[in-house]
Amino acid sequence: MTDTPSTPDAADRKPLVTPNFITEIIEKHLEEGKYPTVVTRFPPDPSGYAHLGHIFASFLDYRTAAQYGGKFNLRMDDTNPELVKQEYVDSMVDDLKWMGLDWEDRLYYASDYFGRYYEYAEQLVRQGDAYVDSVSAAEMSRLRGNAHTPGTPSPYRERSVEENLDLLRRMKAGEFENGAHVLRAKIDLSSPNMKLRDPVLYRIVKHPHFRQGDAWCIYPAYDFEHPLQDAIEGVTHSMCSLEFVDNRAIYDWLMEKLAFDPRPHQYEFGRRGLEYTITSKRKLRRLVQEGKVSGWDDPRMPTIRAQRRLGVTPEAIRHFASQIGVSRTNRTVDIAMYENAVRDDLNHRAPRVMAVLDPIKVTLTNLNAGQTLSLPYWPFDVVRDSPDGLVALPGGERVAPEQAVRDVPLTREIYIERDDFNPEPPKGYKRLTPGGTVRLRGAGVIRADDFQTDDAGQVTHIHASLLGEDAKAGGVIHWVSAEKALPAEFRLYDRLFRVPHPEGENATDDDDSAGISEHDAEQAQTPVDAGYMRYLTPDSLQVRRGFVEPSVLSDPSDTRYQFERQGYFWRDPVDSKEDALVFGRIITLKDTWAKDQKAEGAKQPAKKASSNVAGDAKGISGEGGAEAQKAQPKQPSLSPEQEAEVARLTALGAAEADARTLAKDDALLAFVKGAVQDASFAQVASWIVNDLAVGVRAGDVKVKAADLAPLAHMLAEDKITTRVARDALARAAASGDAPAAIIEREGLNAGLSDEDLQKAIEAVLNVNLDKVEAYRGGKTALMGFFTGQVMRSTGGKAQPQKVAEALKAALEG
Numbered sequence: 001m002t003d004t005p006s007t008p009d010a011a012d013r014k015p016l017v018t019p020n021f022i023t024e025i026i027e028k029h030l031e032e033g034k035y036p037t038v039v040t041r042f043p044p045d046p047s048g049y050a051h052l053g054h055i056f057a058s059f060l061d062y063r064t065a066a067q068y069g070g071k072f073n074l075r076m077d078d079t080n081p082e083l084v085k086q087e088y089v090d091s092m093v094d095d096l097k098w099m100g101l102d103w104e105d106r107l108y109y110a111s112d113y114f115g116r117y118y119e120y121a122e123q124l125v126r127q128g129d130a131y132v133d134s135v136s137a138a139e140m141s142r143l144r145g146n147a148h149t150p151g152t153p154s155p156y157r158e159r160s161v162e163e164n165l166d167l168l169r170r171m172k173a174g175e176f177e178n179g180a181h182v183l184r185a186k187i188d189l190s191s192p193n194m195k196l197r198d199p200v201l202y203r204i205v206k207h208p209h210f211r212q213g214d215a216w217c218i219y220p221a222y223d224f225e226h227p228l229q230d231a232i233e234g235v236t237h238s239m240c241s242l243e244f245v246d247n248r249a250i251y252d253w254l255m256e257k258l259a260f261d262p263r264p265h266q267y268e269f270g271r272r273g274l275e276y277t278i279t280s281k282r283k284l285r286r287l288v289q290e291g292k293v294s295g296w297d298d299p300r301m302p303t304i305r306a307q308r309r310l311g312v313t314p315e316a317i318r319h320f321a322s323q324i325g326v327s328r329t330n331r332t333v334d335i336a337m338y339e340n341a342v343r344d345d346l347n348h349r350a351p352r353v354m355a356v357l358d359p360i361k362v363t364l365t366n367l368n369a370g371q372t373l374s375l376p377y378w379p380f381d382v383v384r385d386s387p388d389g390l391v392a393l394p395g396g397e398r399v400a401p402e403q404a405v406r407d408v409p410l411t412r413e414i415y416i417e418r419d420d421f422n423p424e425p426p427k428g429y430k431r432l433t434p435g436g437t438v439r440l441r442g443a444g445v446i447r448a449d450d451f452q453t454d455d456a457g458q459v460t461h462i463h464a465s466l467l468g469e470d471a472k473a474g475g476v477i478h479w480v481s482a483e484k485a486l487p488a489e490f491r492l493y494d495r496l497f498r499v500p501h502p503e504g505e506n507a508t509d510d511d512d513s514a515g516i517s518e519h520d521a522e523q524a525q526t527p528v529d530a531g532y533m534r535y536l537t538p539d540s541l542q543v544r545r546g547f548v549e550p551s552v553l554s555d556p557s558d559t560r561y562q563f564e565r566q567g568y569f570w571r572d573p574v575d576s577k578e579d580a581l582v583f584g585r586i587i588t589l590k591d592t593w594a595k596d597q598k599a600e601g602a603k604q605p606a607k608k609a610s611s612n613v614a615g616d617a618k619g620i621s622g623e624g625g626a627e628a629q630k631a632q633p634k635q636p637s638l639s640p641e642q643e644a645e646v647a648r649l650t651a652l653g654a655a656e657a658d659a660r661t662l663a664k665d666d667a668l669l670a671f672v673k674g675a676v677q678d679a680s681f682a683q684v685a686s687w688i689v690n691d692l693a694v695g696v697r698a699g700d701v702k703v704k705a706a707d708l709a710p711l712a713h714m715l716a717e718d719k720i721t722t723r724v725a726r727d728a729l730a731r732a733a734a735s736g737d738a739p740a741a742i743i744e745r746e747g748l749n750a751g752l753s754d755e756d757l758q759k760a761i762e763a764v765l766n767v768n769l770d771k772v773e774a775y776r777g778g779k780t781a782l783m784g785f786f787t788g789q790v791m792r793s794t795g796g797k798a799q800p801q802k803v804a805e806a807l808k809a810a811l812e813g
C-alpha cells in the first residue's frame, strides 16, 4: 500500500466514546477505586483479514481505554492451530495500525500462555473441578441434553483426581489420537445455561501451531483461555459482543475457582453489522474462490485491505467508528453512514480535476492554436470553509487558494462524455444539443454546429465553435484535451450486494467474531448457507476506458481526486502503472444507489453507472446534477422529506447518524424543533438521540429542548464534566427544570480549580495514611482506591484522568 499512515484528527478528540452503559460502569468502578487503571483488549482471531465489522469493537476497546487514561492491548486469539497463520497476524497488525489503533508494545498472543493455561488446568483437576471425558463427540452432545431436558453425567465424570491427572498428562504427551479424550469443567449438567453443562476446556488436536510448532497437541477452548488471559494480563473490562452472553457464566466460574483478585469482568455490547455487507470469513472466501471478486483485496470486499486499496482513508474509518453508538442490543448500521464518512473526508481532501470516462470527440473548429489554462483545484465552498484559509495541493502541501491551480491544456480536439451530448434531448436537458450551447468547465461556452453518426446511429464526432465571453449556456460539463490527455482505465465499483441484508434479516455471522465457533474446529465444518450468493449485484465492477487531464502525472501516486461530476477516484495501488493508468472510483459524489434503482426502468439501463451517477456538481453548477437530483428513488430508506430533514439537521451541525435517527422519528423531530440553533446543536441533537429518545417517544420527557443549549455550552467550556451534564439531563428530563438551573443551584458548575483538587487530594490522603504508606511500599493498585475517593469527595466534578495525574504526583512526588 502506498498511502501514508494516519495522524490524529478531529474525530480522535474527546469525548473518545460517547457515554454508554459500559462507560457508566467504568466510571462507577473508577469512583469505587475498584481498579488502578482501565485495561481493555481487542482479541481478533488471526484466521482471516481485518474487516469493516472489526472497526466498531476495536475502536470501542481502544477509545474506552484512552478515555480513562488506561491501557489497550492487541491480542491475537490464536488458539486454533488449524486456522491461524502468521500472514493473518501481519495483515491484521498492519491494518489496525493503519486505522490508527495504538497498543504501544502490547501485542500479545493467546498461544504465548499455553504453558500457564495448562498449569491452571491441572489445578482445576486437583481441585476436583475438571475431569477427562472419553465419550465420543456425538455421545457428549447427546448426554448434554437440551433446553427441556437436563444433562446426564458421562460414565467418566466421577474419575478420580489421580486418574484425571494421569490422563491429562498423557493427552499432553501425545499418547492419544484426536477426539479420544477431552478435558471438561465439572460445573452443572442441569443448568438452564447450556454453556455451563460441563464445557470442554481442552481438546486433542495433532496439528502444529504457527508459533508453537509441535510443542502442543492439546489446545485450550476459547472459554478457558480467554478469561485466563484477561486475568493474567490485568485486563479490567473485557468487552465482547452479545453472542457471548452465556459464556460469561463460565468466565465467572473460572475466575472464582482460580481465585483471581482483582479479576476482570466480561461485558457484552450489541453487535454492529453493516448493511449490504457480509463479514463471515467462510462466505467471503467463497466469493474469492469462485472468482466473484479478484481476491481478498478486491476493492469491493469488506476487508480493511480492500478498503485501503479502494482509497478509503483512516480518518474516514475513524470518523465512521465514532458515529456508531454503543448499546446492549444488536443493530445494523446504515451503509450510508459509512459511505458518507468516506465522502465527507474526501470532499476536503481531494482536489478537483477532470476525466472523461466515456469519451466522444469534439472539434472546436474556430480554435486554431492550443492554449494552457490555469484552473483552480478547489471549488469556492471548500476554500470558504477552510479553517486556516489555505487549501491543499495534490501532495498535501497547503497553499493560498490562488496558488492551488494546475495547467489544463485546451486544444482544437477535445473529449466530452458521450452522455453530455444528446441529438434528441428530452425536455429540460441542459447539456449539449445540436445547435445548443454548454459551458466547458473553465474554458468558455461552445455551440454544437454539426455531428456525425455511424451506421448504428451512434454519435461519433461533434463539431463545435467556441463562443465569446458573453455567450450563455444552461449547463456546465467537464472535458479534456484529446491531444494532451492521458488514456486511463476507470473502474467503477458498486456495492457487492444489492440488498441491505444479504444474509437474511436476522442473520448473525456463522463464524468470525461470533466467537466460540472458529475456536472449535468442529463448528467450522458446518455447511455455509449459500443464500447470500444470489444477492450479488450484477456488474458491481464496470470498466471504462477514457482520458484524464495530464496534470495528474506529476502528482504523488496516492492522490485522491474528485473527477468532476464523476466521483472520487485514485490510482489503483496494485494495477496502475505510470504508462497504463488505472483509476478506481472510491465513492460516488452522492448516494446514487436509489437512483440506480430508478434507472432500471429508464431508457438506457446499461449506462446507469456513468450517466445517472454523473450528477453532483459541488463546485460546478452543472445541469447533470439537477437532472440526477430530480430522480426519485423507488424504495428510499428515507422519504425525500426525511432526507431534506437530514440535510437541514446536519447543516445545523448534527452528526449525520443523529440526523438520520431524528428525521425518521416524528416524536424526536417535533422535540428537536425546539432546540436552539447555535454551536450547541450537535451536542443537543446527540443528547436527544442517545439520552432522551426513549422518554421523548413515551411522552414523559419534561425538559424543554430549548433548555439544553446552556448545558451544552457549559460542557463545551469545560465548566462541567460529561457525567455532571448527563446527570443533570436525566434529572431535568424527569422534573422539567432547566438542567443549567439544577447545576447552578447545586454549585455543580463551580468546576474544580487545581487548588481545590489539591485540597481534596490532601484530605483523602490524610485520612488514609496507612494506605499511603502501603502505596509507597509498592501496593500501587491502591491508585484506583484513591482516585475513587477523590472523585467522590469532589462530587464527580473532577476529570478522572486529571485526578489520577495529580494523585500520582502527590503520592510519588
Ligand SMILES: NC(=O)CC[C@H](N)C(=O)O
Pocket (backbone or CB within 6 Å): 043, 044, 045, 077, 226, 239, 240, 241, 244, 512, 513, 514, 515, 516
Ligand atoms: N471475546 C471476544 O471478543 C471474542 C474474541 C474472539 N477471538 C473472536 O474474535 O471471536
